[in-house]
Amino acid sequence: MNQTQKPLRISVGRWLPFWVLLPAMLIIAAIQLYPTIYTILLSLQQIEPGTGRFVFVGVRNFERLLGSVAFVRSLVHTVVFLLGYVVLTLSASFAIALLLRQRLRFTPLYITLLFVPWVISDVVAGAVWRLFVVPDYGLFSPFFANPTLFGEPNGISILTTVPPNQFSPRIPLPPAPALLFLVVASAWKILPFTTLLILGALQTVAQEVQESARIDGASNLQLLRHIILPLIRPMLAVTLFYLILGGINGVGMVFSLTGGGPGTSTEVLSYLLYSIGFSKLDFGLAGALSVFIAMLNFGLIALTLRLSAAYEEH
Amino acid sequence: MGLWLFNGLLIGICAIVFFPIFSTLLLSIKEPQDVRRKPPVLLPCDTESAAFDPRNCRFSLDGYSRVLLLRPNPDSLFGASVTGRLFTQYVPNTLFYATFAAIVTTMLAGLAAYGLSRFRFRGRRLLLTLLLALSGVPLLTMLLALYQMNVRMRQMLPGYEERLFMVIVYVGFELPFAIWVVKGFFDTIPIELEEAAKIDGASPLGALARIVAPLAAPGLVSIFLLTYVNVWNEFIANYLLLGRSELRGAMYGIYEYISQSLSAYNALAAACILVILPVITIFLFTRQAFFRSMLEGAIKG
Numbered sequence: 001m002n003q004t005q006k007p008l009r010i011s012v013g014r015w016l017p018f019w020v021l022l023p024a025m026l027i028i029a030a031i032q033l034y035p036t037i038y039t040i041l042l043s044l045q046q047i048e049p050g051t052g053r054f055v056f057v058g059v060r061n062f063e064r065l066l067g068s069v070a071f072v073r074s075l076v077h078t079v080v081f082l083l084g085y086v087v088l089t090l091s092a093s094f095a096i097a098l099l100l101r102q103r104l105r106f107t108p109l110y111i112t113l114l115f116v117p118w119v120i121s122d123v124v125a126g127a128v129w130r131l132f133v134v135p136d137y138g139l140f141s142p143f144f145a146n147p148t149l150f151g152e153p154n155g156i157s158i159l160t161t162v163p164p165n166q167f168s169p170r171i172p173l174p175p176a177p178a179l180l181f182l183v184v185a186s187a188w189k190i191l192p193f194t195t196l197l198i199l200g201a202l203q204t205v206a207q208e209v210q211e212s213a214r215i216d217g218a219s220n221l222q223l224l225r226h227i228i229l230p231l232i233r234p235m236l237a238v239t240l241f242y243l244i245l246g247g248i249n250g251v252g253m254v255f256s257l258t259g260g261g262p263g264t265s266t267e268v269l270s271y272l273l274y275s276i277g278f279s280k281l282d283f284g285l286a287g288a289l290s291v292f293i294a295m296l297n298f299g300l301i302a303l304t305l306r307l308s309a310a311y312e313e314h
Numbered sequence: 315m316g317l318w319l320f321n322g323l324l325i326g327i328c329a330i331v332f333f334p335i336f337s338t339l340l341l342s343i344k345e346p347q348d349v350r351r352k353p354p355v356l357l358p359c360d361t362e363s364a365a366f367d368p369r370n371c372r373f374s375l376d377g378y379s380r381v382l383l384l385r386p387n388p389d390s391l392f393g394a395s396v397t398g399r400l401f402t403q404y405v406p407n408t409l410f411y412a413t414f415a416a417i418v419t420t421m422l423a424g425l426a427a428y429g430l431s432r433f434r435f436r437g438r439r440l441l442l443t444l445l446l447a448l449s450g451v452p453l454l455t456m457l458l459a460l461y462q463m464n465v466r467m468r469q470m471l472p473g474y475e476e477r478l479f480m481v482i483v484y485v486g487f488e489l490p491f492a493i494w495v496v497k498g499f500f501d502t503i504p505i506e507l508e509e510a511a512k513i514d515g516a517s518p519l520g521a522l523a524r525i526v527a528p529l530a531a532p533g534l535v536s537i538f539l540l541t542y543v544n545v546w547n548e549f550i551a552n553y554l555l556l557g558r559s560e561l562r563g564a565m566y567g568i569y570e571y572i573s574q575s576l577s578a579y580n581a582l583a584a585a586c587i588l589v590i591l592p593v594i595t596i597f598l599f600t601r602q603a604f605f606r607s608m609l610e611g612a613i614k615g
Contacts, residue, residue: 016518017433021441023424024489031447031486037457042458096327102320112601113328116335119597119604123565124586127572128334131341131579139337142353188334193608200609223547249452252549252565256572270454277458278554290455297450 042287060290071289073172073264080175081268082247084183089243090236092187093195100195103200111196118192126256131187133158144177160262176265178258186253190246194239202228232308240304248297250309269293342583345374349580363365377580381588400585403560404567408546411563415484417540420534422485427496428522432505445490453487457554464555476561483551487503488541495607499533502524536603543593564589
């Protein structure tokens with residue numbers, strides 16, 4: 001990965017590295033760097049009523065954001081979604097990766113088949129899962145509408161069912177079935193990718209290490225816990241990194257599967273950002289929410305790296 | 315015994331994973347009256363006497379004809395032309411965005427990765443870290459600023475082409491990851507080959523074009539394909555940045571079906587199948603390239 005190569009002796013163009021990097025860096029600066037800085041500045045401003053000009057308001061947008069009902073609600077939705085998404089995806093892909101590691105004759109075929117959902121867009125994946133539960137005609141609709149299984153429904157499908165808040169009127173718990181359905185659909189979409197990452201890590205665990213552990217009398221479970229898990233921990237951190245990024249920022253599937261509904265029960269933070277910034281056009285508040293989401297990303301990723309001890313390897 | 319168990323489990327998992335695609339395919343070829351059945355059926359093969367009779371399966375291309383909206387047209391090669399907006403507008407737009415974004419991304423990532431792989435200069439590590447850090451900033455965050463940028467340029471520049479802006483936005487989104495991946499491929503090519511070429515009188519860029527690029531071709535191809543598929547599948551930037559729907563891409567076409575809440579679910583299913591067919595085909599024929607660049611990029615991150 002980090003091979004040390006002796007530097008090329010530059011005689012012709014001392015500025016060659018500058019010129020080859022320039023076009024890419026200009027575009028990245030315009031499309032990623034500038035918007036990031038712009039958003040941070042935006043979060044400290046508000047449109048002045050009357051003049052329509054942006055004026056500096058300090059942290060007022062952040063105060064408005066943290067005090068709003070919609071923000072608390074969306075944060076709870078995001079936390080529920082993220083927990084379900086990470087736990088479901090990690091455990092399922094770990095189990096599937098352990099099976100794929102057996103190097104059966106058809107393993108390459110299984111890998112190819114399992115990988116197909118990854119190239120399907122999140123909008124199409126959302127549409128496909130939506131078709132399962134559309135009122136009346138979805139394949140799973142009768143199952144979810146079954147009162148003996150799920151209690152008396154208060155809607156005609158999980159796309160229209162919202163349970164009452166049990167603990168506090170402002171905290172949307174228990175989550176709506178649509179949010180849990182969104183978790184399953186999102187996990188289905190990302191599963192191939194995470195499975196392949198974990199499989200790649202499992203294949204680097206040397207056979208000799210496992211065999212010698214076995215000779216020392218380790219059981220299958222001990223082998224998994226004390227040998228395999230610690231060895232693939234860096235890759236689990238990488239997987240978690242992608243799950244967190246995708247889980248917080250992914251919004252395409254919310255659009256096509258539930259549209260944030262029923263009511264607001266699948267309105268996660270990224271969907272709230274869309275509705276504040278692009279429907280209500282409250283740019284200052286949207287800027288503050290953007291900054292919050294970015295901090296959440298970086299915070300969770302830093303935590304992941306620290307927990308996994310992959311931090312020291314960098 | 316163990317082998318059978320593993321194979322059985324894996325076949326079961328593949329079946330579960332494939333079921334959503336399979337059921338969508340079935341839905342897309344159902345007859346309208348079978349689409350609106352209560353309770354719904356997976357296979358429309360039941361008769362009044364039997365629950366399942368394979369000789370009586372009813373299928374139709376109604377869903378596809380609703381998507382394509384064929385109209386008789388004597389001038390066309392097949393005697394009819396497609397008038398459905400998905401294929402007259404959205405898919406051609408996506409083809410444009412994906413093709414140009416993939417070409418430009420591959421070229422610029424190739425140049426930049428060459429600079430980062432072969433030269434040591436001040437600020438190189440900082441640049442690499444910055445590229446990585448940018449992947450942690452959510453895409454939605456940038457859309458606010460990009461939206462304003464687009465609106466302002468539309469007002470100020472006469473003859474401003476929004477399609478080009480969209481392509482540049484995609485290139486900007488894809489470049490950081492692409493540079494990391496291509497740099498990884500360049501790092502594995504021994505530098506001695508270039509030095510030999512330089513002794514023979516080649517310039518650094520000549521060496522890049524004639525020695526390094528051909529050797530890194532698998533990496534460049536895989537980043538081209540990955541970018542192509544990513545842009546093909548992209549929805550949110552396309553939807554939010556472009557004000558007029560006739561500039562938007564195929565994923566917006568799917569979203570339009572959903573947001574209009576039509577009950578012709580076989581048409582929605584058919585549109586989904588038609589839109590994923592190209593990327594699944596690309597993937598099945600070039601899967602090694604996908605796995606390569608994906609693992610390369612992921613491990614670096």
